[in-house]
Amino acid sequence: MEKLNLNPEAPEPGRVDRHLHALDYVRNELGNDEKKFESIIRNVQTLQVAIPSWALGTGGTRFGRFPGGGEPRNLEEKIEDIALLSELSRATQSISLHIPWDIPKDTTAIRQKLGHYGLFIDSVNSNTFQDQEGQLHSYKFGSLCHLDNDVRKQAIAHNLEVIEYGKALGTSSLTIWLSDGSNFPGQHHFRKVYEKTLDSLKFIYQALPEDGSLLLEYKPYEPNFYSMVIPDWGTSYTLCQACGKKANVLVDLGHHLPNTNIEQIVSRLLHLGRLGGFHFNGSQYGDDDLTTGVVKPFQLFLIFLELVFGKAEGLDNPKVAYMIDASHNTKDPLEDLLDSLENIRTAYAKALLVDREKLVQAQEKNDVVEAEKILRNAFLTDVRPLVTEARIRAGGFWDPLGTFRGQDIRKKLISIRGEKSLATGL
Ligand code: RM4
Ligand code: MN
Ligand code: MN
Numbered sequence: 001m002e003k004l005n006l007n008p009e010a011p012e013p014g015r016v017d018r019h020l021h022a023l024d025y026v027r028n029e030l031g032n033d034e035k036k037f038e039s040i041i042r043n044v045q046t047l048q049v050a051i052p053s054w055a056l057g058t059g060g061t062r063f064g065r066f067p068g069g070g071e072p073r074n075l076e077e078k079i080e081d082i083a084l085l086s087e088l089s090r091a092t093q094s095i096s097l098h099i100p101w102d103i104p105k106d107t108t109a110i111r112q113k114l115g116h117y118g119l120f121i122d123s124v125n126s127n128t129f130q131d132q133e134g135q136l137h138s139y140k141f142g143s144l145c146h147l148d149n150d151v152r153k154q155a156i157a158h159n160l161e162v163i164e165y166g167k168a169l170g171t172s173s174l175t176i177w178l179s180d181g182s183n184f185p186g187q188h189h190f191r192k193v194y195e196k197t198l199d200s201l202k203f204i205y206q207a208l209p210e211d212g213s214l215l216l217e218y219k220p221y222e223p224n225f226y227s228m229v230i231p232d233w234g235t236s237y238t239l240c241q242a243c244g245k246k247a248n249v250l251v252d253l254g255h256h257l258p259n260t261n262i263e264q265i266v267s268r269l270l271h272l273g274r275l276g277g278f279h280f281n282g283s284q285y286g287d288d289d290l291t292t293g294v295v296k297p298f299q300l301f302l303i304f305l306e307l308v309f310g311k312a313e314g315l316d317n318p319k320v321a322y323m324i325d326a327s328h329n330t331k332d333p334l335e336d337l338l339d340s341l342e343n344i345r346t347a348y349a350k351a352l353l354v355d356r357e358k359l360v361q362a363q364e365k366n367d368v369v370e371a372e373k374i375l376r377n378a379f380l381t382d383v384r385p386l387v388t389e390a391r392i393r394a395g396g397f398w399d400p401l402g403t404f405r406g407q408d409i410r411k412k413l414i415s416i417r418g419e420k421s422l423a424t425g426l
Contacts, residue, residue: 003080003117004412006087011398019398022385029381030353040352044390047348049280049341050094050122050323051085053078053102056334057423059289059327068332070413071423075102076113078423081334083117088403090396091341094122096175096323099162100132101424107168122173122323123215124166128155129179129223142180144200145193145229152200159204163212172209173321175250176201177217181224181231193229198242205243214247215276215321216240219255222287233265237274248276248318252325253303254288255279263302270310270317277321280344289327291336293343300343301379304351312356332410338400342387349383349390 030036056078057071072078075097082095095114097104104110114120128143136154139146143155163174180197182188205214218236219228230236233249240247249269256262269275282290293300307320322344328336355374362371388398397403404410 001077001080001416003083004409006084006397006403006409007407009397009399009403015398019385019388022382023389026381026383026385040349040386041390041393043352044345044349044387045090045394047091047322047345048093049091049344050096050321051082051092051337052096052098052125052323052325054098054423054425055324055326055328055337056081057425058333059329059425061289061329066329067420067422068410069419069421070410070415070417071333071421073417073421073423075104075110077417078102079110079113079117079119082119084409085334085337085341086117086119088397088400089338089341090391090394091345093118094120096122096125097165097169098125098127098425099158099165100127104165104169107165111170121166121169121171123175123321124162124169124171124173125175125177126159126162128158129177139179142193142229144176144178145180145197147192147196152196156200156203160207163204163207163209167209172212173215174204174208174212175215175217176204177219177252178228178230179219179223181221181226181228183224183226185226188227188229190227194235197229198239201239201243201247205247208246212246213276213318213321214240214243215250216247217250217252217255217279219252220257220286233269237269237272240274240276248274250276250279250321252279252281252288253292253300254281254283254286254325256286258285262299263306266303266306267310270306270315273315273317275310275317275320277323279323279325280340281324281326282340287327288325289329291331291343292324292326292340293347294339297343297347298379300347301350302375304348305354305375308348308351308354309356334409335401335404338404342400345387345390346383349386350378350381353378353381353383 027037058065058067072081086092128139131138137151146152166174208214216236216239218230218232220231236249240249280292281288282292282295284295324340359371359374
């Protein structure tokens with residue numbers, strides 16, 4: 001199968017004129033500083049966010065799943081979906097794989113297919129949060145933290161296998177999220193499970209290639225509701241530090257308790273040189289089921305501001321990896337992903353507007369009102385014309401979502417893949 005061909009887009013009458021007009025407004029807001037204007041567009045264009053192979057089907061909760069049809073039936077079709085997203089938005093070029101949800105049968109053919117669409121593999125993710133058929137030892141009571149050597153060995157071996165898949169597919173990045181934890185007080189000896197986890201991670205770390213990277217997530221609760229072995233950035237940080245330079249903390253926005261100051265965590269990790277990357281999603285209470293940047297757009301802007309300032313202030317960090325990690329329970333997954341990609345770039349563009357020198361001056365004078373005003377002015381500026389300009393110049397579509405709907409893409413996918421096709425994932 002090849003990916004669906006998109007018809008060229010005919011922007012509705014007046015669209016281009018309206019765009020140019022709106023673009024002039026932003027130019028003006030920037031004091032007609034053409035250099036800054038152009039550099040923002042270039043920066044926005046370079047922000048490319050990976051898509052996980054497990055987010056292309058309808059997500060579910062433990063109560064149910066309501067699939068919308070036309071879901072990709074295999075890795076090849078997932079790649080085709082991402083090629084479609086890439087052509088529409090020009091904001092994504094890569095895909096993350098979860099093993100064993102997406103075991104590539106023929107790695108050469110997969111690499112060829114990726115190359116054909118100008119895509120690549122971002123990171124490979126291990127999965128020791130589920131038991132697979134035929135598996136010798138269960139992960140019911142943990143994986144890398146398990147007190148039983150045999151269970152731990154099996155979980156380590158799985159991670160080593162995932163590293164090998166990664167190498168065969170051209171990526172040296174391994175992402176680990178552990179569901180290990182406990183549901184009852186007394187169930188875990190906190191220190192012991194931490195030590196076991198560290199031993200296991202060190203072992204896995206040794207198997208990374210020379211240029212390898214290990215991204216370590218944290219999550220405060222779920223699927224365990226009393227304690228998680230890696231509940232917070234601090235725990236992840238100490239584990240990474242004990243492993244070595246190639247191990248870094250991954251911040252999944254949904255993995256925080258309500259009202260956590262995520263931007264401060266980002267700042268701290270950047271400061272310490274251990275910010276490995278992001279999993280973007282949105283949430284009101286917890287976890288990752290909402291579109292990125294809808295409920296808390298100001299927070300997303302503040303997170304990007306830390307990244308922009310960190311870079312401007314020369315903080316030495318590994319290359320930060322960006323991925324969307326959301327479960328699309330309600331919206332069409334492809335529409336949801338297009339929305340998220342757009343919102344991420346919008347937040348970034350707003351952060352790029354902020355006049356850092358003026359802000360630093362206000363901070364030094366303790367001018368709280370001025371400092372906050374600088375941020376709010378940038379945040380309230382409508383940067384959508386800039387984001388559109390970045391996309392159009394890169395060969396993307398004027399209206400990715402409108403095109404997806406207008407050209408009946410989902411209907412066409414259903415006619416090829418069927419109403420009942422189910423993508424692997426949660
Ligand atoms: C976890 C975590 C991981 C993802 C799994 C499916 O909550 O966010 O990144 O791989 O979900
Ligand atoms: Mn995640
Ligand atoms: Mn998650």
